[in-house]
Amino acid sequence: MEKTLAKKDFPQWVKKLTSWKIYLPKKDAGGRWNYAEADGEDVLETRQATLPPKTILFPQNEILLEFSKSRKGNAETLEVKEVLPPAEPTVVFGVRPCEAKAAWLLDEVFASEPRDIYYWMRRENTTLVGLACTPPPSDNCFCTSVEGSPHAEEGSDILLTDLGDKYYVRSLTAKGEALINAAKGLFEEAKPEDRKKVKAVHTESEKKIQRELKGARAVSEKLKTMFDSPFWDEEAMSCLRCGICTYICPSCHCFDINDEIIDTTPLRGKRVRTWDTCQFPDFTMHSSGHNPRPDKASRLRQRLLHKFQYFVQVYDKFMCVGCGRCITMCPVGIDIIKVLEKVRDHGA
Amino acid sequence: MEPNVYLPRLAKIIQIKEEVGGARAVKTFRTELVNGGRFDYRCGQCAMLSVFGKGEAMISISSSPLVKDFMQFSILRSGRVTAALHDMEAGDLIGIRGPYGNGFPIDDWKGKNLVFIGGGIGLAPLWSIVQTALLRRKEFGGLSLIYGARTSADIVFKDELRELKSQMPVHLSIDVAEPDWKEFIGFVPTNVLDKKPAPAGTIAITCGPPIMIKFVIKNLKDLHFEDEQIYTTVENKMKCGIGKCGRCNIGFHYVCKDGPVYSWAELRTLPQEY
Amino acid sequence: MAKIDTLKEEARKLLQDGKVKYIIGYGAGSNGWPAAPLFIKQPEDVDKLIWDPTCIHNLVRFLVDEKRRKGKEKPPDKRPVGIFVKGCDSRAIVVLLQEKFIERGDVYILGISCEKAGVVDDAKLAKKLAGKKVITIEVDDENRFVLTTAGGKIEVPVEELLAERCLECRANFPVIYDVLSGEKTKRAVDKPFGSVEKIESLPVEERWAFWKEQIDKCIRCYACRSACPMCYCDECVVDSIQLAVSADTTADEKAGRIKWIQRSAAPSENMIYHLVRAIHLGGRCIDCGECERVCPLDIPLRLLNKKLEKEAKELFDYEVGFDPDLPALISSFRDDDPQDFIR
Incomplete structure (x- = not known):
C-alpha cells in the first residue's frame, strides 16, 4: 500500500489512533531527544534519540514472574505466577530505518527456538513507523557500510519519506495497513511523480552519510584470524569498562535475570530480566572466580566479534546497524569504524 | 498460547545425600516434578534450577535418562543459589526448567570402549552417562573411569564408586599424599598418562575444572587419541539457557544451546574462552 | 597557553631512557574533537601527543587499571608510568597518594597548567x-577560545565555553608534578560553589523533584563510576556479584554477600546507587567533572559531589587533594571537629 499524507495532517493521524499507545522522538527540557509518549503536539523530526526504541520492545527491566510463599499451619505453599507484558497495541513513529533494522536483528535472536514470549508479545503489538533519514541524524552514521541504508525497510511496518510538504507512506505489513486504515480519509493515493521523487530523495540521502567502513564482509572474515592477537590489548587501553556502548546500542540484547525480593517474611518477590553488558566483568565470571573474559581487551573483542563475526556466522547479517551511537557516546573516543579498519588492515 | 520458556516447573526435593562436607561441600539432590515424574532429557544435558528469592543456576543432570522416576543433581556449594540449595531439606520446593544443551552422542559410540575422566564435581555430568552405559552394557566395549579430587574427602559418590569397581576399572587419585591413600597421588591429567588408556576403538570423555580439561586433552593427544575420540563438557556462566542472554558463548556457539558437549575436534576450532 | 613541546621532549627522553613503562597523554580524537586518551610506548610516537582545551579526560583513572595490570605481571615491571595531568587531575593523584593506593614512585607526572582557561x-x-x-581550538593571549572551522575562525571569551567545573576551579595548575608546563596563574573565582548554591536555595520539595527526575533517567551503565579515579574499589556494592573472588573465598562469603541494590534500573535503586557513590566520594572528589561529562543521559552528577566538597570545606576546613601528607578527611579525627551532625 502506497499513499501520501500531507505533513500538516500528521497530528491528525496521531489523534485518530485512539486505540494505540503512541511514542515518537521528542526533545526533553535538557535538549535531549527521547522516544516519548505523544502529547497532542506531535511532529516528526530526524534526530537521533539517546536511547533507541529498543527500550520499547526490550525494556531495561522486565518482570518475568512473581513468587510468594505462604504458610497455613505447618504446610508451606509456594506460588509462582507468570507475569506477561501488557497486550497493548503500540505505535512508534519516527523510527530511524537503522533502528527498525535492529528490531529485525533482535527478531532473529528472540525468534530462534525456543521463542522468547516476552519479546514477541511486545513486538507483535508494536507497529514501527520508520522515517527515512534525510539528512543523516548524526555525524557518525555509517548504515550504508553495514548493508543498511537511510531508507531501509527491514523491521518497519511503514516507511515514511519526507517529500517537503507531505510524507510518502509505504506500508510494508498488515500492521502498517491497519494504521493507515484507522485514519483513511487523511491519505491520498500515491502518484507516479511522488514515487519518482521518493527515489530521488532516497538516492540523495545515501550520499549524505559521512562515515564509511570499507569492506565490512572482509573484516568479518579477518576477525576469524584475530582472536589471539595482542591487537585487542592496545585497542582496549583507553576503555573505561562502562556499559554505554552496549546499553545505547539498538541491536545489543544481552540480559541478566535476577530474583528481587519485595518482602522476606513471608517471602515475596519477582524474577526480573534486566539489560546486561559484555563490558562488565561480572557478565562472564564463574562462581569460582574464574573468568573466561578477564580483562578489558577480551571484552572489547567480544563486543566487536559478536557484532561482526559470530552473528554473521550464524545469521549471515551484521549485528550492527551503523547508527554511530557507540562512537558518539564513548567517553574516551573508541571508534568502532576505526578499530575495524585497523582489523581489516592488520598485518597488511 | 505458546509455552513460556522462562517459567520453571515446580519440583520437590525427595532426597538429599551429603557427598562431601566442609568448605567445598557437595550434596546430591533427587527431585521430582510436583505434577509427577520428570521431563525427558539426554545424558549430558543440564537444567536450570531455581531457589525462589535467590535466583537460578544451571546444573548438569547426573542421573541416567533411563531412570524414570526422578532427576538427580550433584551440586557443589559455591555461590548464592547453590548455598541456598544446600540449606534446603527433603520436601522443599524448587523450580526446574530445561533440559538444555545438546547432550552426549551416545548412540554414535556403540561398540566403542569408553574411558571416563573426571575431576572434582566434574564427575556429576559424567555420572549420567556412566550409569546409562552400565544399563546398556552390551552395546559398548570396555568401560573405565579415571577420577580424582583435591583430597580423599573431596571425592564424590564414594559409595557408588566402591560399588562401581566391581563393574569397571576405577582409577582414583588425590592431588597430594595422605596417610592410608593407596591409589594414585597427583593431578588427574598425570593419572591419565600413568594409566595409559589405549586409543584403539576408544572414546575418552572428560569433565572437570577448565584447567584440568586442558591438560587431560593434551595428555590424551600425547597418548595418540585423535581429536574426534575426545569429548568434554564445557561450562560457562549462564542465565537464560536458550542462547539469548549472550554470556556463555565461545565464539559463535552458545554453550547452553550448542554445547555443553563438544568433541575436541569441534572445540579446538572455537576460541578457547571458557 | 601552556606549550606541550617541552613535555613532548621530556616524554621522548623518558621513553628513550626506559625510565617509564609508558606514557598516558592526549591524542587527537577519532572524529576531530574532543581529544582522546593516548598511550605511548615508543619514543617516536610522542609527536602524536596534543594539548588543547578539548583534553577533558582525567587520565588518572588509568592508574587504577595500571595497578591491576601490575598485580598480574610476573615479575611486575616496577617502573613508573608517565602521565599528563591538569590541575584537577593532579589533585586526584594527591588523593590516591593520601589513600596509599599508589606510591609517588609509581608515577612520573607531566603537569600542564590550564592557566587562565580550562577545558x-x-x-x-x-x-x-x-x-x-571544528578543526582546532586554541586559547589566545586575550584569553579567548579561538575555534577554527572550515568556514573561518570564531573567537569566544573562555567563560562562555568553559566546563562548569573550570569556572569554579580554585587551582587550575598542577599541585604535584615532576615537570610543569605553563604558569601557576589562578583565574579569579567569585563563587566556588555557585552551582550548588543555586540548588541549595530551592525549597526541599523542588530539590527532591529535581533529583528524582534526574536520577530516574539513569540506565546504570556505570560510566560515572568507570570514569572516576576514586572509584577504584575491587568490590563495589552495586555489582551483582562479588568481583574480588579468589580460590579461598568460601561459598558462604559469596552467598552471604548482601545485595544492597537490585539490578533493575528502578528509581529507588538508581537513587541508592548515586547516593552511595556520592557519600563515598565525600572528601575525596577533586571535581574533575568526569562523571557528569561521561553520563549519556546528562545527569548533573557533579552537583552531588560538589555539595559534599562544600560540606568538607565548611565543616572541616578541608580542601581535597592539595597535600599528599595530610591524612584523608574520612580517616582522621581532630578534637575541634564539629559534632552537630551527631545530634
Whole structure:
C-alpha cells in the first residue's frame, strides 16, 4: 500500500489512533531527544534519540514472574505466577530505518527456538513507523557500510519519506495497513511523480552519510584470524569498562535475570530480566572466580566479534546497524569504524 | 498460547545425600516434578534450577535418562543459589526448567570402549552417562573411569564408586599424599598418562575444572587419541539457557544451546574462552 | 597557553631512557574533537601527543587499571608510568597518594597548567558551533577560545565555553608534578560553589523533584563510576556479584554477600546507587567533572559531589587533594571537629 499524507495532517493521524499507545522522538527540557509518549503536539523530526526504541520492545527491566510463599499451619505453599507484558497495541513513529533494522536483528535472536514470549508479545503489538533519514541524524552514521541504508525497510511496518510538504507512506505489513486504515480519509493515493521523487530523495540521502567502513564482509572474515592477537590489548587501553556502548546500542540484547525480593517474611518477590553488558566483568565470571573474559581487551573483542563475526556466522547479517551511537557516546573516543579498519588492515 | 520458556516447573526435593562436607561441600539432590515424574532429557544435558528469592543456576543432570522416576543433581556449594540449595531439606520446593544443551552422542559410540575422566564435581555430568552405559552394557566395549579430587574427602559418590569397581576399572587419585591413600597421588591429567588408556576403538570423555580439561586433552593427544575420540563438557556462566542472554558463548556457539558437549575436534576450532 | 613541546621532549627522553613503562597523554580524537586518551610506548610516537582545551579526560583513572595490570605481571615491571595531568587531575593523584593506593614512585607526572582557561564543555561547544565542524581550538593571549572551522575562525571569551567545573576551579595548575608546563596563574573565582548554591536555595520539595527526575533517567551503565579515579574499589556494592573472588573465598562469603541494590534500573535503586557513590566520594572528589561529562543521559552528577566538597570545606576546613601528607578527611579525627551532625 502506497499513499501520501500531507505533513500538516500528521497530528491528525496521531489523534485518530485512539486505540494505540503512541511514542515518537521528542526533545526533553535538557535538549535531549527521547522516544516519548505523544502529547497532542506531535511532529516528526530526524534526530537521533539517546536511547533507541529498543527500550520499547526490550525494556531495561522486565518482570518475568512473581513468587510468594505462604504458610497455613505447618504446610508451606509456594506460588509462582507468570507475569506477561501488557497486550497493548503500540505505535512508534519516527523510527530511524537503522533502528527498525535492529528490531529485525533482535527478531532473529528472540525468534530462534525456543521463542522468547516476552519479546514477541511486545513486538507483535508494536507497529514501527520508520522515517527515512534525510539528512543523516548524526555525524557518525555509517548504515550504508553495514548493508543498511537511510531508507531501509527491514523491521518497519511503514516507511515514511519526507517529500517537503507531505510524507510518502509505504506500508510494508498488515500492521502498517491497519494504521493507515484507522485514519483513511487523511491519505491520498500515491502518484507516479511522488514515487519518482521518493527515489530521488532516497538516492540523495545515501550520499549524505559521512562515515564509511570499507569492506565490512572482509573484516568479518579477518576477525576469524584475530582472536589471539595482542591487537585487542592496545585497542582496549583507553576503555573505561562502562556499559554505554552496549546499553545505547539498538541491536545489543544481552540480559541478566535476577530474583528481587519485595518482602522476606513471608517471602515475596519477582524474577526480573534486566539489560546486561559484555563490558562488565561480572557478565562472564564463574562462581569460582574464574573468568573466561578477564580483562578489558577480551571484552572489547567480544563486543566487536559478536557484532561482526559470530552473528554473521550464524545469521549471515551484521549485528550492527551503523547508527554511530557507540562512537558518539564513548567517553574516551573508541571508534568502532576505526578499530575495524585497523582489523581489516592488520598485518597488511 | 505458546509455552513460556522462562517459567520453571515446580519440583520437590525427595532426597538429599551429603557427598562431601566442609568448605567445598557437595550434596546430591533427587527431585521430582510436583505434577509427577520428570521431563525427558539426554545424558549430558543440564537444567536450570531455581531457589525462589535467590535466583537460578544451571546444573548438569547426573542421573541416567533411563531412570524414570526422578532427576538427580550433584551440586557443589559455591555461590548464592547453590548455598541456598544446600540449606534446603527433603520436601522443599524448587523450580526446574530445561533440559538444555545438546547432550552426549551416545548412540554414535556403540561398540566403542569408553574411558571416563573426571575431576572434582566434574564427575556429576559424567555420572549420567556412566550409569546409562552400565544399563546398556552390551552395546559398548570396555568401560573405565579415571577420577580424582583435591583430597580423599573431596571425592564424590564414594559409595557408588566402591560399588562401581566391581563393574569397571576405577582409577582414583588425590592431588597430594595422605596417610592410608593407596591409589594414585597427583593431578588427574598425570593419572591419565600413568594409566595409559589405549586409543584403539576408544572414546575418552572428560569433565572437570577448565584447567584440568586442558591438560587431560593434551595428555590424551600425547597418548595418540585423535581429536574426534575426545569429548568434554564445557561450562560457562549462564542465565537464560536458550542462547539469548549472550554470556556463555565461545565464539559463535552458545554453550547452553550448542554445547555443553563438544568433541575436541569441534572445540579446538572455537576460541578457547571458557 | 601552556606549550606541550617541552613535555613532548621530556616524554621522548623518558621513553628513550626506559625510565617509564609508558606514557598516558592526549591524542587527537577519532572524529576531530574532543581529544582522546593516548598511550605511548615508543619514543617516536610522542609527536602524536596534543594539548588543547578539548583534553577533558582525567587520565588518572588509568592508574587504577595500571595497578591491576601490575598485580598480574610476573615479575611486575616496577617502573613508573608517565602521565599528563591538569590541575584537577593532579589533585586526584594527591588523593590516591593520601589513600596509599599508589606510591609517588609509581608515577612520573607531566603537569600542564590550564592557566587562565580550562577545558571546554562539549554541549556548550556544540551549541556554539551550530553544526559546523571544528578543526582546532586554541586559547589566545586575550584569553579567548579561538575555534577554527572550515568556514573561518570564531573567537569566544573562555567563560562562555568553559566546563562548569573550570569556572569554579580554585587551582587550575598542577599541585604535584615532576615537570610543569605553563604558569601557576589562578583565574579569579567569585563563587566556588555557585552551582550548588543555586540548588541549595530551592525549597526541599523542588530539590527532591529535581533529583528524582534526574536520577530516574539513569540506565546504570556505570560510566560515572568507570570514569572516576576514586572509584577504584575491587568490590563495589552495586555489582551483582562479588568481583574480588579468589580460590579461598568460601561459598558462604559469596552467598552471604548482601545485595544492597537490585539490578533493575528502578528509581529507588538508581537513587541508592548515586547516593552511595556520592557519600563515598565525600572528601575525596577533586571535581574533575568526569562523571557528569561521561553520563549519556546528562545527569548533573557533579552537583552531588560538589555539595559534599562544600560540606568538607565548611565543616572541616578541608580542601581535597592539595597535600599528599595530610591524612584523608574520612580517616582522621581532630578534637575541634564539629559534632552537630551527631545530634
